[in-house]
Amino acid sequence: MTVAISGYGRYSAIRDWHLGDVDRRGLRPASPESLSGIGRWMHETAVRDGQAVLADGIAHLFGQAECPRCASVFGIADEYASSHRPVK
Structure with a gap:
């Protein structure tokens, strides 16, 4: 499975070697009001600096x-952080 947040779209899909991304499912962005911590800071900074496309991508992340x-259904940032923790 792959998660795409880019100019090509915002979706999860099965990545097939020959067919590309198939069975796409649209991502469910977080509402800016629900963001906290680093997510809120990143989103507010992007909005403050006039980076609407980046702010939208952060809401999806x-x-x-x-x-x-x-x-x-899973939280994208939470799953990424969990799967990339250092091994002890």
Whole structure:
């Protein structure tokens, strides 16, 4: 599975070697009011600096995605942070 937040779209999908991204599911962005911590800071900084596209991407990064295979919903930033923690 892949999660895309780019000029090509904002979605989760199954990445197929020959077909590209298939079974796309739209991401569910976090509302700016619900952001806290680093997400709030990043979003507010992007808005303050007139970077609307970046602010929108940050809202998606701190939002939720749906797995195309099992339909489970998960927090994108939380899952990324969890899977990239240093091994002790």
